[in-house]
Amino acid sequence: MLLLLSGCKMSQFFSRRVEKTNVEQRADVRETSSVKTDIHTIGKLSEQTQLSLDITEVITITKWSIPDSSGQQFPTETTNITRHSVTGQNRTTESEQEKKGTTETLGTKEDKSVVNAESEIKTDEKIKTKPASTVWITWAVVILSLGVVVLVFFILKRYRIL
Numbered sequence: 001m002l003l004l005l006s007g008c009k010m011s012q013f014f015s016r017r018v019e020k021t022n023v024e025q026r027a028d029v030r031e032t033s034s035v036k037t038d039i040h041t042i043g044k045l046s047e048q049t050q051l052s053l054d055i056t057e058v059i060t061i062t063k064w065s066i067p068d069s070s071g072q073q074f075p076t077e078t079t080n081i082t083r084h085s086v087t088g089q090n091r092t093t094e095s096e097q098e099k100k101g102t103t104e105t106l107g108t109k110e111d112k113s114v115v116n117a118e119s120e121i122k123t124d125e126k127i128k129t130k131p132a133s134t135v136w137i138t139w140a141v142v143i144l145s146l147g148v149v150v151l152v153f154f155i156l157k158r159y160r161i162l
Contacts, residue, residue: 045095
């Protein structure tokens with residue numbers, strides 16, 4: 001009976017799958033650039049300077065009398081002299097400056113790359129089957145086994161072996 005219960009269940013190997021993938025990717029990139037710059041600058045500088053000097057002088061000459069008995073003096077003669085002087089100076093300066101320049105830049109960039117990728121996938125699947133016996137068969141075997149044990153017990157007791 002126990003053989004019947006244990007034989008109803010089995011496991012089985014179902015499938016095995018192995019995948020290998022190799023990927024190689026190559027990229028070649030070349031880039032060239034050129035930049036040309038022309039610079040032309042003209043500068044003019046004009047400077048005008050005017051300097052004027054205006055001088056007016058007033059000179060006053062006073063002659064005094066001889067002191068009297070009280071010690072006071074009185075002006076006897078006064079002379080005024082006026083001088084006027086004007087000086088002028090004009091200066092003009094002009095300058096011109098010119099600059100020219102050319103700049104040229106060339107550039108090259110090169111990039112080569114290779115990417116390798118490998119992958120391996122292994123899959124093992126095992127499928128276990130359900131017991132082939134149904135529930136009522138299992139209960140029937142259990143009850144019958146108990147019945148046999150009780151029957152053996154009574155037989156052994158009657159012959160007084162136990």
